Amino acid sequence: SVISLEDAYEALRVFEILGIEEKTHSSTATCEKVLENLGSSSPLKDLFYALKVNKILKCNVNGEGFEDIASRLKANVHDASILLDIYYSIGGLVLMKDQDSNVDVLLADVDGVFQSIKALSQSDGRWRYSSDNPESSTYAAGLALEALAGVISLASSEIDQSKVNIVKNDIVKLFDGIEKYDDETFYFDEKFVGGNEQRGFLSTTSSVVRGVTAFAAVTSGKINLPEDKILGLAKFFLGVGIPGDAKDFFNQVESLAFLESNRISIPLILSLPETVYSLTKKGQLKVKVNTVLGSAVPPLTVKVVRAFSTGAKDSAIIDSKELQYDQESGFHFLDAFPKNVDVETYVFVFEIVLHDCGSENVYATGGQIHVPIFVTGIIEVGNAEISVLNSNIGSAETQKKLDLAGNDVVSLSANHLQKLKLSFQLTTPHGHVFKPHQAFIKLRHETKVEHVFVVGNTGKKFEIILDFLGLVEKLFYLSGRYDIELTVGDATMENSFLQLLGHVELDLPEAPEKAAHPPPPPVDPYSRYGPKAEITHIFRAPEKRPDQKLSLAFLGLILLPFIGFLVGLLRLGVNLKNFPGSTVPATFAILFHVGIGAVLLLYVLFWLKLDLFTTLKTVGLLGAFLMFVGHRILSHIALTSAKLKSA
Numbered sequence: 001s002v003i004s005l006e007d008a009y010e011a012l013r014v015f016e017i018l019g020i021e022e023k024t025h026s027s028t029a030t031c032e033k034v035l036e037n038l039g040s041s042s043p044l045k046d047l048f049y050a051l052k053v054n055k056i057l058k059c060n061v062n063g064e065g066f067e068d069i070a071s072r073l074k075a076n077v078h079d080a081s082i083l084l085d086i087y088y089s090i091g092g093l094v095l096m097k098d099q100d101s102n103v104d105v106l107l108a109d110v111d112g113v114f115q116s117i118k119a120l121s122q123s124d125g126r127w128r129y130s131s132d133n134p135e136s137s138t139y140a141a142g143l144a145l146e147a148l149a150g151v152i153s154l155a156s157s158e159i160d161q162s163k164v165n166i167v168k169n170d171i172v173k174l175f176d177g178i179e180k181y182d183d184e185t186f187y188f189d190e191k192f193v194g195g196n197e198q199r200g201f202l203s204t205t206s207s208v209v210r211g212v213t214a215f216a217a218v219t220s221g222k223i224n225l226p227e228d229k230i231l232g233l234a235k236f237f238l239g240v241g242i243p244g245d246a247k248d249f250f251n252q253v254e255s256l257a258f259l260e261s262n263r264i265s266i267p268l269i270l271s272l273p274e275t276v277y278s279l280t281k282k283g284q285l286k287v288k289v290n291t292v293l294g295s296a297v298p299p300l301t302v303k304v305v306r307a308f309s310t311g312a313k314d315s316a317i318i319d320s321k322e323l324q325y326d327q328e329s330g331f332h333f334l335d336a337f338p339k340n341v342d343v344e345t346y347v348f349v350f351e352i353v354l355h356d357c358g359s360e361n362v363y364a365t366g367g368q369i370h371v372p373i374f375v376t377g378i379i380e381v382g383n384a385e386i387s388v389l390n391s392n393i394g395s396a397e398t399q400k401k402l403d404l405a406g407n408d409v410v411s412l413s414a415n416h417l418q419k420l421k422l423s424f425q426l427t428t429p430h431g432h433v434f435k436p437h438q439a440f441i442k443l444r445h446e447t448k449v450e451h452v453f454v455v456g457n458t459g460k461k462f463e464i465i466l467d468f469l470g471l472v473e474k475l476f477y478l479s480g481r482y483d484i485e486l487t488v489g490d491a492t493m494e495n496s497f498l499q500l501l502g503h504v505e506l507d508l509p510e511a512p513e514k515a516a517h518p519p520p521p522p523v524d525p526y527s528r529y530g531p532k533a534e535i536t537h538i539f540r541a542p543e544k545r546p547d548q549k550l551s552l553a554f555l556g557l558i559l560l561p562f563i564g565f566l567v568g569l570l571r572l573g574v575n576l577k578n579f580p581g582s583t584v585p586a587t588f589a590i591l592f593h594v595g596i597g598a599v600l601l602l603y604v605l606f607w608l609k610l611d612l613f614t615t616l617k618t619v620g621l622l623g624a625f626l627m628f629v630g631h632r633i634l635s636h637i638a639l640t641s642a643k644l645k646s647a
Helices: 005-017 026-037 044-057 063-079 083-099 110-118 138-153 161-176 201-218 227-239 246-260 357-361 525-529 548-572 583-608 612-646
Strands: 269-271 276-278 285-290 300-309 312-322 324-326 331-334 344-354 368-376 380-390 396-401 410-415 418-427 438-445 450-454 456-458 461-467 480-489 497-507
Touching: 005 026, 005 044, 005 246, 026 044, 044 063, 044 083, 063 083, 063 110, 083 110, 083 138, 110 138, 110 161, 138 161, 138 201, 161 201, 201 227, 201 246, 227 246, 227 269, 285 300, 285 344, 300 331, 312 344, 344 357, 380 410, 380 497, 396 410, 410 418, 418 480, 438 461, 450 461, 583 612
Parallel strands: 276 368, 410 497
Antiparallel strands: 269 285, 285 331, 300 312, 300 344, 324 331, 344 368, 380 396, 380 418, 418 461, 438 450, 438 480, 456 461, 480 497
16 A cells, blocks of 8 residues: 555554564665655655655665755755754765765754754743744654754764753653653653644653653763663553554654663563462462563572562561562562462562663662562361341341352241341452452342342351341331352452342232332343344224115115116116217217226225225326316217208
């Protein structure tokens, strides 16, 4: 597919960083596009990315053309007043310097160019895009720092160190405004609102990282940035996952590559393959230390400074213990957990100790790193019993032991004057009382109405007493069978359970008139997609009809006038003397009588089978036909009669 050189460069750069060196069939087409854009009339942005792509693909570019390009770019550097134009021009010159050493790309007035870029800076470390735009931008700060780094590398003489130090102070101010998450992750937010293009956290942070690391790479001395912020930026890029947008993915990968080899502080990332350890399986605590892209790290030791329970922070289970190192796997590991470690959540405080003192100025370890560790195990459930108590004296009318490890269920009965009591104990593998995150009992009526009650903790055991007299309104006065379910669950409890204990037959009083009604049963949301209930139509029973003989008698009465009509015709005598003799009038006369017969036949069909609308449409057509032929035959008869009278 046809893509821009910017997109092509981003894809090629990602391949280069990740070590994917395979050249695809699209490299030839991309090189053709590079040669096409390395012309004097190409926009600065296209020229800039053409040089970037050429640096990776090493297309067969004619060296003579570089001289014209260099002259144009140097002219743009001195004449441009917009930061983006300066950025593309200086970036293009730096790329040409790396690709062809014979081309003169050095800047004559370095101090002037440096000052023209520095003039766009603000007091908070951010930059403006141009002198005409008062709005400041964090993203523009990254571009400006990268451009200044290019100016220093293109200088024919050394830059005044005082100007470099001023820019370093600007970088420190820029990092003073960095944003922070609760997990010590740092990022930059774009506060520039006057532009048409909105920048996200990822692209803004990537721009700053690119600019700061580029500036640090070409200047002497160190930029005094806190290593926790450098480490926090690495955590930000590692923690965003794999972005769905290709440009965001490029920004993420390239920023990690810059952090991997920067001259400020190379972040070391401490990671654990898992943070959940089972006392049942007796797993090992493993820790690995890498750079952001997984490169080898200098000799170091990982220590557990302290480990404590979240419920007892003052009591440490581990105090200053060095982890052993397995050179084959690259993991630092703890042989076994201390014997006093129980099912609970702990916080392990790790510290990376570099063996070489000189490495402390190169790498950022992050000081003490707090990692939550979840220790899981089998929780023993014991002394479980359920009973029905009498309200007046509190004595147990019915008491039964529960085997929560099995599938036995109990059957109880009670009325509104009694209470239901449930109690049990939870203990850890070391015999300590265990307090789960969830412990509740559910009563489910046979009409599917459910009621949930939290089981409280009373010292060493869990206990709940349900007073049915006080619960009749909540239970909607519904007597009948209630299933009893117990739920106990926790993130560190390997045998969390939801178990049916049995049922209780409740005899509650009748509901008063103003009592609340139980809610309707829940509707399964998937039922709307199932088969619908069959619709049965009940038609009205036919009315009683008269006897068949009576109907036939009425039919005979109806036919009597027709019979009388026929008898009259016979008595009067029928003749066809006035029937037209010529062909055309005779035809119209025949059609007229046929049309009248068709209308009579239509009446019969309407009575037998046709509906009203069909009959009306047919009558309309026959009426128009009869009007036409009737008019013709009547006109003929009138004309004939007039001729006879005149004769």
